Amino acid sequence: MPSVVSLSDNSPAIEVRDLVKTFGGVTAVQGLSFAVARGEIVGFLGPNGAGKSTTMRILTGFLGANSGTAAVCGVPVASRGGEVKRLIGYMPENNPLPEDMRVTEYLLYRGRLKELPRARLRSRLDDVLELCDLKRVRHRIIGTLSKGFRQRVGIAECILAEPPVIIMDEPTIGLDPHQIRIVRDLIASLRGRMAMIISSHILPEIEMTCDRVLIINQGRIVAQGTPAQLRREVLGEARYELDLAGHADALPALLTGVEPSLQIATATPADPDGFRQLMLTTTRPDDLGELLLQAFNADGRFRVRGLSRAPASLEDVFLAATKRSWDTVDRK
Ligand SMILES: Nc1ncnc2c1ncn2[C@@H]1O[C@H](COP(=O)(O)OP(=O)(O)OP(=O)(O)O)[C@@H](O)[C@H]1O
Ligand SMILES: [Mg+2]
Structure with missing residues (x-):
């Protein structure tokens, strides 16, 4: 005591x-x-x-x-x-x-x-x-x-x-x-x-x-x-890496159907087999992997070669937070 x-x-x-x-x-x-x-x-x-x-x-x-x-x-x-x-x-x-x-x-x-x-x-x-x-x-x-x-x-x-x-x-x-x-x-x-x-x-x-x-x-x-709050507040999102071939124009609507905040952050050009590597972002903290796979299967116009959640680490938060304030200082 x-x-x-x-x-x-x-x-x-x-x-x-x-x-x-x-x-x-x-x-x-x-x-x-x-x-x-x-x-x-x-x-x-x-x-x-x-x-x-x-x-x-x-x-x-x-x-x-x-x-x-x-x-x-x-x-x-x-x-x-x-x-x-x-x-x-x-x-x-x-x-x-x-x-x-x-x-x-x-x-x-x-x-x-x-x-x-x-x-x-x-x-x-x-x-x-x-x-x-x-x-x-x-x-x-x-x-x-x-x-x-x-x-x-x-x-x-x-x-x-x-x-x-x-x-x-x-x-x-x-x-x-x-x-x-x-x-x-x-x-x-x-x-x-x-x-x-x-x-x-x-x-x-x-x-x-x-x-x-x-x-x-x-x-x-x-x-x-908390580490979880920092991830959300500093990085603002969860990320998914997707290796996908199929109907590119239909993708945004499919993603919105799964979760309205899902967006395509980056996408590579299609490889010879038609697959692109996409980075998706969302504000939803819980795992959407299973829902995404179900949506692709149900749609039938896509082929998925890989899907993984890319959780932000405290290191990402640290780098973003300390860089952010350097940016602030630079602007003064
Ligand atoms: N006794 C001192 N005399 C002069 N400058 C000092 C003194 N103690 C700390 N500083 C300066 O104050 C700043 C903050 O130092 P501090 O040791 O608190 O950093 P820190 O966050 O503990 O770093 P580290 O992760 O390297 O331990 C630095 O620029 C350092 O050079
Ligand atoms: Mg110290």
């Missing part, structure tokens, strides 16, 4: 308004506003230099903003930074760990800094060693551990005091797919117990782990929502 915040307090886990941060001539964060609900897992996506780490460092009280406000569980970061630090488990980018300390020794040390009562610290230590699968290496010197184990030590430290908010800056960077999966499962096991912000460049990871995604570009939020 979170120790500092009363459960009756229903302010969001994180609330950021009009945050601005400049470094000399560089504006790293340009008027960022967002909120994270209690227990929600939010993914921070954005190209290098987008302002993700800067935002996280402001939220954790390690860096002051030029203007705007940030609050954690209703506690303002700027004026009550010490309190905020107790509400957050933070794993910074390239999380530095003391090379010469043993795993248990380090976690006990961190727990004492977090002012966990002795008995609670002992029981939490056992819990996090178990949860992060660190029991085997509990007596090892951190400097001798592989990267995956070090990351897990970092996560163990983050969740040690059961803070209501966890902020992890690229927790899976540099890990092999097996270790990534372990870290992902670990994060998923904390779902609902703590609010989390996780930044990553590994888009399938974000898609699998996060309830909601914020795409940040050049210090601004350029898109946000």
